[in-house]
Amino acid sequence: MLATFAVLLAAVQMPPCAAVPPPAVQFTPGEQLKFRLDLLGADVGTFDVSLERAPASEGAALAVRARARTSAFIATNLGRYEVFAVSLLGKDLRPVKYREEVDEGPTHKTIEVRFPPSGGKLPISATKDGNPDPVDLEAGPTARDMLSTLYLLRGQVPGRPVCADVYSGRKVWRLTGTIAQGEEIETPLGKFKTLRFDGTSTRLDDTNVTRSAHVWVSDDDRRLPLVALGEVKGKTLRAQLVEATGASARAAAPQRKGPATREPPRVGAAIGR
Secondary structure, eight states: OOTTOOOOSOOOOOOOOOOOOOOSSOOOTTOEEEEEEEETTEEEEEEEEEEEEOOGGGTOSEEEEEEEEEOHHHHHHTOOEEEEEEEEEOTTSOEEEEEEEEEETTEEEEEEEESSOBTTBOOEEEEETTEEOOOOOBOOTTOEEHHHHHHHHHTOOTTOEEEEEEEETTEEEEEEEEEEEEEEEEETTEEEEEEEEEEEEEETTEEEEEEEEEEEEESSSSOOEEEEEEEETTEEEEEEEEEEESSOOOSOOOBOSSSOSSOOOOOSSOSOO
């Protein structure tokens, strides 16, 4: 959701982040998550994520695979946008390599990013319609991609500050924030007690460009990413978890809608439904 932001002013050097401890929660291969994306309540697309064992030849322990695509209405009226991505992670969930293919209308882009950075820069190989498309990005030693960041945030201990350089949309963003006790919220999967991450993303090459980010995860063994809110072109994009299957299903089932005596608090127009 960060890929469309434009350059406004020149870059200002930012000090490097301290290392973020590995997640306190262990995630097991086999997890599959499906999200619905909406903008001001209008359906704009879907986002699917799966956690798998990485192929032995890749030198990694886990692979996070993702697919995002616009809805039929958006594709017909505003243009097709589809992304296939995979993040290869070590046992501590630190990224090893990130690969992405993007179809935006008739344009096809690919990019491969290796971690950690070398000499303060990310090793990147990119193409546009089959031709080399040079990308030069500076990043600190804590740099990671968006998919590995999702699992990093899910597994953090409440109260611990998070600081990481995050690759997204051919830019690097400084993500800072904290996860804390959240609300009980109602979602398409039921009612959950939550932990909430509140953070800010600042573009490393232009510190005048900042965006807020909020993520609610279930306060249980699975740490399901229930809802995420982020800014896109001045509007709020919401991702809601609508299906979660596979491994790591050790937590008790969430409360379902019923004759409860008190409705859970809501944040904003509606976090979940």
